[in-house]
Amino acid sequence: MKLFETGIPDRELLEGLAPPPDRAKPLAVLECFEEFPCDPCKAVCPTDAIVMNRITDIPRLIPERCTGCAKCVVACPGLAIFMVWPKKNLVWVPHEFVPIPERGEIVDALDREGNVIAQAEVKAVMNARKKLETTVVCVQVPKELLMEVRAIRVREKKDARD
Protein backbone atom coordinates (compact mmCIF):
# COMPACT_ATOMS: atom_id res chain seq x y z
CA MET A 1 0.00 0.00 0.00
CA LYS A 2 1.50 3.29 -1.15
CA LEU A 3 -0.86 5.48 0.90
CA PHE A 4 1.35 5.35 3.98
CA GLU A 5 4.41 6.45 2.02
CA THR A 6 2.91 9.11 -0.23
CA GLY A 7 -0.36 10.28 1.28
CA ILE A 8 -2.09 9.35 -2.00
CA PRO A 9 -4.86 6.74 -1.53
CA ASP A 10 -4.28 3.59 -3.59
CA ARG A 11 -6.84 2.76 -6.27
CA GLU A 12 -7.99 -0.38 -4.50
CA LEU A 13 -8.93 1.66 -1.43
CA LEU A 14 -11.27 3.81 -3.52
CA GLU A 15 -13.13 0.88 -5.04
CA GLY A 16 -16.74 0.79 -4.03
CA LEU A 17 -16.84 4.38 -2.79
CA ALA A 18 -18.34 5.89 -5.96
CA PRO A 19 -22.10 6.42 -5.95
CA PRO A 20 -24.20 4.59 -8.56
CA PRO A 21 -24.75 6.79 -11.66
CA ASP A 22 -28.52 7.03 -11.19
CA ARG A 23 -28.57 7.91 -7.51
CA ALA A 24 -31.29 10.43 -6.70
CA LYS A 25 -29.23 12.33 -4.11
CA PRO A 26 -25.56 13.22 -3.62
CA LEU A 27 -23.55 10.65 -1.64
CA ALA A 28 -20.81 11.20 0.93
CA VAL A 29 -17.46 9.68 -0.03
CA LEU A 30 -15.38 8.83 3.03
CA GLU A 31 -11.67 8.73 2.17
CA CYS A 32 -10.61 7.79 5.68
CA PHE A 33 -8.48 4.66 5.65
CA GLU A 34 -6.68 4.55 8.95
CA GLU A 35 -7.67 3.74 12.51
CA PHE A 36 -7.21 6.64 14.89
CA PRO A 37 -9.39 8.20 17.57
CA CYS A 38 -11.82 10.54 15.80
CA ASP A 39 -15.59 10.50 15.44
CA PRO A 40 -17.18 13.88 14.53
CA CYS A 41 -18.52 12.54 11.18
CA LYS A 42 -20.52 9.88 12.93
CA ALA A 43 -21.69 12.32 15.60
CA VAL A 44 -23.04 14.96 13.20
CA CYS A 45 -24.79 12.56 10.80
CA PRO A 46 -28.53 13.18 11.23
CA THR A 47 -29.54 9.79 9.77
CA ASP A 48 -26.95 7.50 11.39
CA ALA A 49 -25.55 6.74 7.97
CA ILE A 50 -21.99 6.59 9.34
CA VAL A 51 -21.20 3.59 11.49
CA MET A 52 -18.36 3.23 13.99
CA ASN A 53 -18.38 0.97 17.02
CA ARG A 54 -15.32 2.38 18.70
CA ILE A 55 -13.83 5.85 18.36
CA THR A 56 -10.76 4.34 16.70
CA ASP A 57 -12.73 2.45 14.03
CA ILE A 58 -12.64 3.42 10.36
CA PRO A 59 -16.03 5.00 9.60
CA ARG A 60 -18.29 3.02 7.27
CA LEU A 61 -21.08 4.59 5.22
CA ILE A 62 -24.51 3.05 4.71
CA PRO A 63 -25.44 4.63 1.35
CA GLU A 64 -29.19 3.97 1.70
CA ARG A 65 -29.26 6.22 4.75
CA CYS A 66 -27.14 9.08 3.38
CA THR A 67 -29.21 12.11 2.39
CA GLY A 68 -26.32 14.11 0.98
CA CYS A 69 -26.60 16.89 3.56
CA ALA A 70 -22.81 17.47 3.66
CA LYS A 71 -22.71 17.88 7.45
CA CYS A 72 -19.91 15.29 7.66
CA VAL A 73 -17.94 17.07 4.92
CA VAL A 74 -17.95 20.18 7.10
CA ALA A 75 -17.22 18.37 10.36
CA CYS A 76 -14.35 16.06 9.35
CA PRO A 77 -11.16 17.45 10.98
CA GLY A 78 -9.10 15.53 8.42
CA LEU A 79 -10.91 17.06 5.44
CA ALA A 80 -11.24 13.50 4.22
CA ILE A 81 -14.93 13.47 3.31
CA PHE A 82 -16.29 14.63 -0.05
CA MET A 83 -19.66 14.44 -1.71
CA VAL A 84 -20.40 13.25 -5.25
CA TRP A 85 -23.57 13.38 -7.35
CA PRO A 86 -23.19 11.69 -10.74
CA LYS A 87 -26.60 12.77 -12.01
CA LYS A 88 -25.55 16.41 -12.05
CA ASN A 89 -21.79 15.86 -12.32
CA LEU A 90 -21.17 17.61 -9.02
CA VAL A 91 -18.38 17.22 -6.48
CA TRP A 92 -18.26 18.91 -3.07
CA VAL A 93 -14.81 19.53 -1.57
CA PRO A 94 -13.75 21.17 1.71
CA HIS A 95 -11.85 24.41 1.15
CA GLU A 96 -9.87 26.21 3.87
CA PHE A 97 -8.05 28.75 1.74
CA VAL A 98 -8.60 32.36 0.84
CA PRO A 99 -9.92 33.59 -1.42
CA ILE A 100 -13.19 31.73 -1.24
CA PRO A 101 -14.60 31.45 -4.77
CA GLU A 102 -17.99 32.73 -5.76
CA ARG A 103 -20.83 30.98 -7.51
CA GLY A 104 -20.29 30.93 -11.24
CA GLU A 105 -16.52 31.36 -10.94
CA ILE A 106 -14.21 29.03 -12.88
CA VAL A 107 -11.57 27.40 -10.64
CA ASP A 108 -8.75 24.89 -11.09
CA ALA A 109 -9.85 21.41 -10.10
CA LEU A 110 -7.08 19.33 -8.49
CA ASP A 111 -6.69 15.58 -8.12
CA ARG A 112 -5.32 13.77 -5.06
CA GLU A 113 -1.75 14.61 -6.08
CA GLY A 114 -2.37 18.28 -6.73
CA ASN A 115 -2.41 18.08 -10.54
CA VAL A 116 -4.80 20.48 -12.25
CA ILE A 117 -7.09 18.13 -14.16
CA ALA A 118 -9.98 20.36 -15.11
CA GLN A 119 -11.45 23.81 -15.09
CA ALA A 120 -14.60 23.66 -13.07
CA GLU A 121 -17.54 25.95 -12.49
CA VAL A 122 -18.48 26.68 -8.89
CA LYS A 123 -22.14 25.80 -8.40
CA ALA A 124 -22.49 26.49 -4.69
CA VAL A 125 -20.47 27.56 -1.66
CA MET A 126 -21.39 26.52 1.89
CA ASN A 127 -20.18 28.32 5.06
CA ALA A 128 -18.45 31.07 3.11
CA ARG A 129 -18.86 33.57 5.92
CA LYS A 130 -18.51 31.41 9.01
CA LYS A 131 -15.03 32.08 10.25
CA LEU A 132 -14.46 28.90 12.24
CA GLU A 133 -16.31 26.47 9.97
CA THR A 134 -14.83 24.68 7.02
CA THR A 135 -16.08 26.08 3.74
CA VAL A 136 -17.38 23.51 1.26
CA VAL A 137 -17.28 24.28 -2.45
CA CYS A 138 -19.47 22.46 -4.97
CA VAL A 139 -18.08 22.27 -8.51
CA GLN A 140 -19.29 20.75 -11.74
CA VAL A 141 -16.74 18.51 -13.46
CA PRO A 142 -16.69 16.04 -16.38
CA LYS A 143 -18.30 12.75 -15.35
CA GLU A 144 -15.10 10.73 -15.58
CA LEU A 145 -13.44 13.07 -13.07
CA LEU A 146 -16.07 12.80 -10.33
CA MET A 147 -13.90 10.40 -8.35
CA GLU A 148 -10.69 12.27 -9.20
CA VAL A 149 -11.31 15.92 -8.29
CA ARG A 150 -10.60 16.37 -4.59
CA ALA A 151 -9.62 20.02 -4.18
CA ILE A 152 -9.91 23.34 -5.92
CA ARG A 153 -7.63 26.28 -6.33
CA VAL A 154 -8.92 29.74 -7.05
CA ARG A 155 -7.02 31.19 -9.98
CA GLU A 156 -5.05 34.31 -9.38
CA LYS A 157 -7.17 37.29 -10.25
CA LYS A 158 -5.59 39.73 -12.61
CA ASP A 159 -4.92 42.70 -10.40
CA ALA A 160 -5.95 46.03 -11.92
CA ARG A 161 -2.55 47.40 -10.96
CA ASP A 162 -0.57 44.95 -13.11
Place this chain on the structure above:
Amino acid sequence: MSEKLDVQLAVVGGGPAGLAAALAASRFGLEVLLIDENKELGGQLIKQTHKFFGSHNHMASVRGIEIANRLKKEIRENSHITVFLDTTAVGYYENGELLLYRKSPEEKLVSCFPKAVIFATGARENMLAFPGNDLPGVYGAGAVQTLMNVYGVLPARKILMVGSGNIGLIVSYQLLQAGTEVAAIVEILPWIGGYIVHASKVRRYGVPILTRHTIIEARGKEWVEEAVIAKVGEDFNPIEGTEKVLEVDAVCLAVGLSPIVELVRQAGVYTPYIPELGGLVPWHDDDMRTNLPNVFVAGDLAGIEEATTAMLEGELAALSAAEYFGVKSEEIQKMRKDRKARLEELRASRFSDKVKNGLQKLAAKRPK
Protein backbone atom coordinates in the same frame (compact mmCIF):
# COMPACT_ATOMS: atom_id res chain seq x y z
CA MET B 1 12.96 44.09 44.42
CA SER B 2 11.28 40.94 45.58
CA GLU B 3 7.88 40.29 47.06
CA LYS B 4 6.33 37.47 49.06
CA LEU B 5 3.05 35.80 48.28
CA ASP B 6 0.78 33.28 49.96
CA VAL B 7 -0.27 30.46 47.64
CA GLN B 8 -2.17 27.22 48.17
CA LEU B 9 -1.84 25.55 44.76
CA ALA B 10 0.44 26.89 42.03
CA VAL B 11 -0.08 25.71 38.46
CA VAL B 12 2.98 26.39 36.31
CA GLY B 13 2.15 26.57 32.60
CA GLY B 14 -1.06 27.84 31.04
CA GLY B 15 -1.44 25.43 28.11
CA PRO B 16 -4.34 22.99 27.87
CA ALA B 17 -2.97 20.87 30.74
CA GLY B 18 -2.51 23.83 33.10
CA LEU B 19 -5.85 25.42 32.21
CA ALA B 20 -7.75 22.18 32.77
CA ALA B 21 -5.86 21.58 36.02
CA ALA B 22 -6.63 25.05 37.38
CA LEU B 23 -10.32 24.79 36.54
CA ALA B 24 -10.69 21.33 38.04
CA ALA B 25 -8.80 22.28 41.21
CA SER B 26 -11.02 25.31 41.74
CA ARG B 27 -14.08 23.05 41.60
CA PHE B 28 -12.89 21.43 44.81
CA GLY B 29 -12.39 24.72 46.58
CA LEU B 30 -8.65 25.10 46.07
CA GLU B 31 -7.20 28.58 45.64
CA VAL B 32 -5.07 28.52 42.51
CA LEU B 33 -2.27 30.70 41.20
CA LEU B 34 -1.86 30.03 37.47
CA ILE B 35 1.45 31.13 35.96
CA ASP B 36 2.48 31.46 32.32
CA GLU B 37 5.44 33.15 30.73
CA ASN B 38 3.44 34.38 27.75
CA LYS B 39 1.21 37.42 27.52
CA GLU B 40 -1.75 35.18 26.77
CA LEU B 41 -3.00 31.88 28.18
CA GLY B 42 -3.40 28.84 25.94
CA GLY B 43 0.10 27.43 25.39
CA GLN B 44 0.35 25.64 22.06
CA LEU B 45 -3.37 25.97 21.48
CA ILE B 46 -3.25 29.59 20.41
CA LYS B 47 -1.29 28.56 17.31
CA GLN B 48 -3.57 25.72 16.29
CA THR B 49 -5.86 27.00 13.57
CA HIS B 50 -6.80 23.51 12.40
CA LYS B 51 -9.72 21.47 13.68
CA PHE B 52 -8.84 18.96 16.37
CA PHE B 53 -9.34 15.26 16.12
CA GLY B 54 -10.80 13.15 18.79
CA SER B 55 -14.14 12.56 20.32
CA HIS B 56 -17.03 14.74 19.21
CA ASN B 57 -18.19 14.98 22.82
CA HIS B 58 -14.91 16.51 23.86
CA MET B 59 -14.21 19.33 21.46
CA ALA B 60 -13.13 17.37 18.39
CA SER B 61 -13.73 19.26 15.18
CA VAL B 62 -13.18 22.48 17.15
CA ARG B 63 -10.09 24.53 16.23
CA GLY B 64 -7.34 24.67 18.86
CA ILE B 65 -7.54 28.43 19.19
CA GLU B 66 -11.27 28.15 19.91
CA ILE B 67 -10.63 25.53 22.62
CA ALA B 68 -8.19 27.99 24.21
CA ASN B 69 -10.79 30.77 24.04
CA ARG B 70 -13.41 28.65 25.78
CA LEU B 71 -11.06 27.63 28.59
CA LYS B 72 -9.74 31.18 29.00
CA LYS B 73 -13.25 32.54 29.40
CA GLU B 74 -13.98 30.00 32.15
CA ILE B 75 -10.74 30.93 33.91
CA ARG B 76 -11.50 34.65 33.76
CA GLU B 77 -14.90 34.09 35.31
CA ASN B 78 -13.52 31.92 38.12
CA SER B 79 -12.89 33.76 41.36
CA HIS B 80 -10.69 30.98 42.81
CA ILE B 81 -8.05 31.35 40.10
CA THR B 82 -5.49 34.16 40.04
CA VAL B 83 -3.57 34.44 36.80
CA PHE B 84 -0.03 35.75 36.47
CA LEU B 85 0.84 36.29 32.81
CA ASP B 86 4.19 37.41 31.47
CA THR B 87 5.62 35.58 34.44
CA THR B 88 8.27 32.87 34.35
CA ALA B 89 8.77 30.38 37.13
CA VAL B 90 12.56 30.50 37.32
CA GLY B 91 13.30 28.28 40.27
CA TYR B 92 11.74 25.65 42.49
CA TYR B 93 13.83 24.75 45.48
CA GLU B 94 13.95 21.85 47.89
CA ASN B 95 12.60 24.05 50.68
CA GLY B 96 9.45 24.49 48.60
CA GLU B 97 10.16 27.98 47.35
CA LEU B 98 8.85 28.80 43.89
CA LEU B 99 10.53 31.87 42.47
CA LEU B 100 8.66 33.92 39.90
CA TYR B 101 10.07 36.51 37.55
CA ARG B 102 7.33 38.92 36.57
CA LYS B 103 7.95 41.02 33.49
CA SER B 104 4.76 43.04 33.82
CA PRO B 105 2.85 45.00 35.03
CA GLU B 106 6.07 45.82 36.88
CA GLU B 107 9.35 43.96 36.58
CA LYS B 108 10.05 42.11 39.81
CA LEU B 109 10.84 38.82 41.48
CA VAL B 110 8.10 37.22 43.52
CA SER B 111 8.80 34.47 45.99
CA CYS B 112 6.17 32.03 47.18
CA PHE B 113 5.92 28.76 49.05
CA PRO B 114 2.95 27.03 47.46
CA LYS B 115 1.66 24.13 49.51
CA ALA B 116 1.43 22.12 46.31
CA VAL B 117 2.39 22.61 42.67
CA ILE B 118 1.09 21.19 39.40
CA PHE B 119 3.72 21.51 36.70
CA ALA B 120 2.40 21.70 33.14
CA THR B 121 5.35 23.34 31.41
CA GLY B 122 4.94 21.51 28.09
CA ALA B 123 7.79 20.67 25.77
CA ARG B 124 10.48 22.19 23.63
CA GLU B 125 11.42 21.31 20.08
CA ASN B 126 14.29 19.07 19.11
CA MET B 127 17.10 20.34 16.90
CA LEU B 128 18.77 18.41 14.10
CA ALA B 129 22.49 18.43 13.35
CA PHE B 130 23.49 19.30 9.78
CA PRO B 131 25.85 21.83 8.19
CA GLY B 132 24.17 25.20 7.94
CA ASN B 133 21.60 24.57 10.67
CA ASP B 134 22.64 27.86 12.27
CA LEU B 135 21.72 29.95 9.22
CA PRO B 136 18.86 32.39 9.61
CA GLY B 137 15.85 30.73 7.99
CA VAL B 138 16.24 27.41 9.78
CA TYR B 139 13.25 27.35 12.08
CA GLY B 140 11.54 25.03 14.49
CA ALA B 141 7.92 24.32 13.60
CA GLY B 142 6.78 26.14 16.73
CA ALA B 143 8.51 29.34 15.63
CA VAL B 144 6.97 29.08 12.18
CA GLN B 145 3.54 28.65 13.71
CA THR B 146 4.00 31.51 16.13
CA LEU B 147 5.14 33.87 13.37
CA MET B 148 2.26 32.96 11.06
CA ASN B 149 -0.62 32.33 13.37
CA VAL B 150 0.07 34.58 16.33
CA TYR B 151 1.85 37.54 14.72
CA GLY B 152 0.66 37.30 11.11
CA VAL B 153 4.19 37.27 9.69
CA LEU B 154 4.97 35.09 6.67
CA PRO B 155 8.08 33.07 7.62
CA ALA B 156 9.19 32.20 4.09
CA ARG B 157 8.31 32.25 0.42
CA LYS B 158 9.36 28.67 -0.21
CA ILE B 159 10.19 26.21 2.51
CA LEU B 160 11.42 22.67 3.08
CA MET B 161 9.67 20.77 5.88
CA VAL B 162 11.71 18.16 7.75
CA GLY B 163 9.56 15.56 9.50
CA SER B 164 6.18 14.07 8.58
CA GLY B 165 4.68 13.66 12.04
CA ASN B 166 1.42 15.46 12.73
CA ILE B 167 3.25 18.68 13.50
CA GLY B 168 5.21 18.65 10.23
CA LEU B 169 2.07 17.85 8.25
CA ILE B 170 -0.17 20.38 9.99
CA VAL B 171 2.37 23.20 9.86
CA SER B 172 2.91 22.46 6.15
CA TYR B 173 -0.82 22.85 5.61
CA GLN B 174 -0.89 26.10 7.57
CA LEU B 175 2.07 27.38 5.53
CA LEU B 176 0.13 26.67 2.33
CA GLN B 177 -2.85 28.52 3.78
CA ALA B 178 -0.61 31.48 4.59
CA GLY B 179 0.68 31.56 1.02
CA THR B 180 4.08 29.90 1.41
CA GLU B 181 5.10 27.30 -1.14
CA VAL B 182 6.15 24.00 0.47
CA ALA B 183 8.87 22.48 -1.73
CA ALA B 184 8.66 19.06 -0.08
CA ILE B 185 8.25 17.24 3.20
CA VAL B 186 11.17 14.90 3.91
CA GLU B 187 10.85 11.96 6.29
CA ILE B 188 13.72 9.69 7.19
CA LEU B 189 11.50 6.70 8.05
CA PRO B 190 10.00 4.51 5.31
CA TRP B 191 6.48 5.72 6.15
CA ILE B 192 4.62 8.90 7.06
CA GLY B 193 4.64 9.58 10.79
CA GLY B 194 1.40 11.48 11.32
CA TYR B 195 -2.23 10.82 10.53
CA ILE B 196 -2.64 9.92 6.87
CA VAL B 197 -5.57 12.29 6.40
CA HIS B 198 -3.23 15.19 7.22
CA ALA B 199 -0.75 13.88 4.66
CA SER B 200 -3.42 13.49 1.98
CA LYS B 201 -4.56 17.03 2.72
CA VAL B 202 -1.18 18.59 1.84
CA ARG B 203 -0.50 16.13 -0.98
CA ARG B 204 -3.74 17.29 -2.64
CA TYR B 205 -2.24 20.75 -3.02
CA GLY B 206 0.80 19.32 -4.77
CA VAL B 207 3.30 18.94 -1.91
CA PRO B 208 5.51 15.86 -2.40
CA ILE B 209 6.10 13.75 0.70
CA LEU B 210 9.46 12.02 0.41
CA THR B 211 9.90 9.12 2.79
CA ARG B 212 13.40 7.65 3.30
CA HIS B 213 14.77 11.16 2.73
CA THR B 214 16.56 13.63 4.97
CA ILE B 215 18.14 17.05 4.87
CA ILE B 216 21.92 16.95 4.68
CA GLU B 217 22.77 20.62 4.38
CA ALA B 218 21.36 24.13 4.33
CA ARG B 219 23.31 26.60 2.24
CA GLY B 220 23.33 30.35 1.79
CA LYS B 221 25.45 33.42 2.31
CA GLU B 222 23.53 35.30 4.94
CA TRP B 223 20.41 33.21 5.14
CA VAL B 224 19.05 29.98 3.71
CA GLU B 225 19.09 30.01 -0.08
CA GLU B 226 19.00 26.31 -0.75
CA ALA B 227 18.59 23.00 1.02
CA VAL B 228 20.23 19.73 0.04
CA ILE B 229 18.23 16.56 0.58
CA ALA B 230 19.17 12.95 -0.05
CA LYS B 231 17.74 9.47 0.06
CA VAL B 232 18.77 7.33 3.02
CA GLY B 233 19.57 3.64 3.13
CA GLU B 234 18.47 0.98 5.60
CA ASP B 235 21.03 2.37 8.06
CA PHE B 236 19.47 5.86 7.76
CA ASN B 237 22.68 7.23 6.26
CA PRO B 238 22.43 9.35 3.11
CA ILE B 239 23.11 7.43 -0.12
CA GLU B 240 25.77 9.10 -2.22
CA GLY B 241 24.61 10.32 -5.58
CA THR B 242 20.99 10.80 -4.52
CA GLU B 243 21.45 14.41 -3.39
CA LYS B 244 18.97 16.98 -4.66
CA VAL B 245 19.20 20.72 -4.26
CA LEU B 246 15.99 22.60 -3.51
CA GLU B 247 15.79 26.34 -3.90
CA VAL B 248 14.13 27.45 -0.68
CA ASP B 249 14.51 30.42 1.64
CA ALA B 250 13.71 28.51 4.81
CA VAL B 251 13.87 25.08 6.40
CA CYS B 252 11.35 24.06 9.04
CA LEU B 253 12.28 21.33 11.53
CA ALA B 254 9.49 19.22 12.96
CA VAL B 255 11.54 16.40 14.40
CA GLY B 256 10.04 15.85 17.79
CA LEU B 257 9.66 17.44 21.19
CA SER B 258 11.27 16.98 24.60
CA PRO B 259 9.57 17.67 27.95
CA ILE B 260 10.73 20.81 29.79
CA VAL B 261 11.87 19.15 33.02
CA GLU B 262 14.33 21.65 34.52
CA LEU B 263 12.01 22.97 37.23
CA VAL B 264 10.71 19.62 38.45
CA ARG B 265 14.24 18.23 38.52
CA GLN B 266 15.35 21.14 40.62
CA ALA B 267 12.82 20.23 43.23
CA GLY B 268 13.94 16.63 43.34
CA VAL B 269 11.37 14.94 41.14
CA TYR B 270 12.84 11.77 39.71
CA THR B 271 13.18 12.07 35.90
CA PRO B 272 14.18 8.84 34.17
CA TYR B 273 14.99 8.71 30.45
CA ILE B 274 12.10 7.24 28.48
CA PRO B 275 12.58 7.85 24.74
CA GLU B 276 8.97 6.85 23.95
CA LEU B 277 7.75 9.77 26.05
CA GLY B 278 10.21 12.28 24.60
CA GLY B 279 13.36 11.87 26.70
CA LEU B 280 13.72 12.81 30.35
CA VAL B 281 10.28 12.77 31.96
CA PRO B 282 9.14 13.27 35.53
CA TRP B 283 8.21 9.95 37.08
CA HIS B 284 4.48 9.89 37.77
CA ASP B 285 1.70 7.41 38.44
CA ASP B 286 -1.57 7.31 36.53
CA ASP B 287 -3.03 9.87 38.91
CA MET B 288 -0.23 12.27 37.88
CA ARG B 289 1.49 12.12 41.29
CA THR B 290 5.28 12.32 41.31
CA ASN B 291 7.65 10.95 43.94
CA LEU B 292 7.12 14.19 45.91
CA PRO B 293 3.79 14.19 47.75
CA ASN B 294 2.90 17.78 46.86
CA VAL B 295 4.16 17.91 43.26
CA PHE B 296 2.01 16.80 40.32
CA VAL B 297 2.60 16.88 36.56
CA ALA B 298 0.42 16.92 33.43
CA GLY B 299 0.48 17.38 29.67
CA ASP B 300 3.45 17.20 27.34
CA LEU B 301 5.78 17.53 30.35
CA ALA B 302 4.56 14.13 31.54
CA GLY B 303 5.16 12.59 28.09
CA ILE B 304 4.70 14.09 24.62
CA GLU B 305 1.16 13.49 23.50
CA GLU B 306 -1.82 15.66 22.55
CA ALA B 307 -3.90 18.55 23.82
CA THR B 308 -6.88 16.25 24.34
CA THR B 309 -4.88 13.97 26.62
CA ALA B 310 -3.13 16.95 28.23
CA MET B 311 -6.46 18.33 29.42
CA LEU B 312 -7.50 15.01 30.91
CA GLU B 313 -4.15 14.66 32.67
CA GLY B 314 -4.49 18.20 33.98
CA GLU B 315 -7.81 17.28 35.55
CA LEU B 316 -6.38 14.08 37.04
CA ALA B 317 -3.49 16.06 38.54
CA ALA B 318 -6.00 18.49 40.07
CA LEU B 319 -7.95 15.61 41.62
CA SER B 320 -4.77 14.28 43.22
CA ALA B 321 -3.93 17.76 44.47
CA ALA B 322 -7.40 18.12 45.99
CA GLU B 323 -6.92 14.83 47.81
CA TYR B 324 -3.53 16.00 49.02
CA PHE B 325 -5.31 18.94 50.65
CA GLY B 326 -7.69 16.53 52.35
CA VAL B 327 -10.72 17.12 50.15
CA LYS B 328 -12.96 14.10 50.41
CA SER B 329 -15.77 13.81 47.92
CA GLU B 330 -17.41 11.19 45.80
CA GLU B 331 -17.13 13.62 42.94
CA ILE B 332 -13.35 13.08 42.93
CA GLN B 333 -13.71 9.34 42.43
CA LYS B 334 -16.39 9.81 39.80
CA MET B 335 -14.36 12.32 37.80
CA ARG B 336 -11.24 10.21 38.11
CA LYS B 337 -12.95 7.14 36.74
CA ASP B 338 -14.45 9.08 33.87
CA ARG B 339 -11.20 10.85 32.89
CA LYS B 340 -9.22 7.63 33.02
CA ALA B 341 -11.76 5.89 30.81
CA ARG B 342 -11.53 8.73 28.31
CA LEU B 343 -7.73 8.59 28.31
CA GLU B 344 -7.87 4.88 27.66
CA GLU B 345 -10.28 5.41 24.79
CA LEU B 346 -8.09 8.08 23.20
CA ARG B 347 -5.05 5.83 23.53
CA ALA B 348 -6.68 2.84 21.87
CA SER B 349 -5.21 3.20 18.35
CA ARG B 350 -1.78 2.16 17.09
CA PHE B 351 -0.66 5.81 17.28
CA SER B 352 -0.61 5.51 21.04
CA ASP B 353 1.40 2.28 21.20
CA LYS B 354 4.57 4.27 21.72
CA VAL B 355 3.10 6.34 24.54
CA LYS B 356 1.61 3.27 26.17
CA ASN B 357 4.96 1.46 26.02
CA GLY B 358 6.61 4.52 27.50
CA LEU B 359 4.12 4.72 30.33
CA GLN B 360 4.69 1.04 31.11
CA LYS B 361 8.43 1.58 31.26
CA LEU B 362 7.89 4.60 33.46
CA ALA B 363 5.67 2.63 35.83
CA ALA B 364 8.40 0.01 36.14
CA LYS B 365 10.82 2.70 37.29
CA ARG B 366 8.77 3.60 40.34
CA PRO B 367 11.19 5.03 42.92
CA LYS B 368 11.37 3.35 46.32
